[in-house]
Amino acid sequence: MADYKKEAAKAALGFIRQGHTIGLGAGSTVVHLADLIKQNRDLAETVTFVSSSFKTNNYLVENKLKVQSALLINKLDCYFDGCDQFDSQLNALKSGGGIHTAEKILAAMAKDFVLMGDEGKFVPKLNAAYPLVIEILPLALQMILNRLATEFPGAEVKFRMSNQKDGALISENGNFLADIHFAELPDLQDLNIRVKMIPGIVEHSLFYKMATKAIIAGENGVRIIEAPVR
Incomplete structure (x- = not known):
């Protein structure tokens, strides 16, 4: 069975350039993305990471990737994160980890806030399945x-x-x-x-009109959704 989260991470890699400062949230898709960057020497040597997650931050340090504190920056090229659910307008609920305050701060710093996930995360309209x-x-x-x-x-x-x-x-x-x-x-x-x-x-934990793109991976491949003009 295909690992759709890994496929989404592969698509996210296409948004990252040498010298970028990127933010990472939490979860398995984010870990996949960090691993893919580590495998690309040109990116691994030049990309700076900032994370909203204690666990992700430790993972980056353990893998000898370049990590910076959010206290020392005021903008990101991209912020990548998963979510529990997102809709056709790219509104998202991020209810699982309880670190939404830090996640919103990094998302607000980013030129692009990119949601990543498998097709099960996508709904036409957010609902009450998650608190x-x-x-x-x-x-x-x-x-x-x-x-x-x-x-x-x-x-x-x-x-x-x-x-x-x-x-x-x-x-x-x-x-x-x-x-x-x-x-x-x-x-x-x-x-x-x-x-x-x-x-x-x-x-x-409602991310209302914050995301600029979403990457959805599923049985029919990978789709990239752009946020509507706001």
């Missing part, structure tokens, strides 16, 4: 819970709990993470604004 993840400042916890209950009646909020210690799962920024489960996903533009306007929510 919206929010990063919460601890000080604002109770206020945010009250606001969410008022803003989105019927939605269920679940805190992410650690499975290796007692208590809540804490983000790299020292904040709480929670999943908002909707019976039906609200209008994306409205959802994006309303959640961001609640004080104390650092970021959420």
Whole structure:
């Protein structure tokens, strides 16, 4: 059986040039892309990597690729990442890793934000199969819970709990993470604004009108989708 994630990574390689500074997210497709760059000496020797993922960053260092801190840069040539789901407008939900704040920062730095994945990630319109993840400042916890209950009646909020210690799962920024489960996903533009306007929510996992391209690999080959004019 073909490895569609690897096929997507091969297509992503075509967007990278010598001397580029690129951002990488997390996941197996990203690892495939890092491996492909490592195998290309001209790219491996000249490309600088920045990652939103602790795990990916360690992988790059272990493979002796050139890594830079996001603190020291203000732009990227490309940012590559996977997602849980994306639609025909290239809106995406990135709910799995809980590192969406760092991912959005790198995506915003990039000239091109390229989503990668197999065809199972693509849907005509985003739906409620995945939760919206929010990063919460601890000080604002109770206020945010009250606001969410008022803003989105019927939605269920679940805190992410650690499975290796007692208590809540804490983000790299020292904040709480929670999943908002909707019976039906609200209008994306409205959802994006309303959640961001609640004080104390650092970021959420809806990437609304951020991606510029998507690479989809499946039984019928590889497709590259360009974002509509915005």
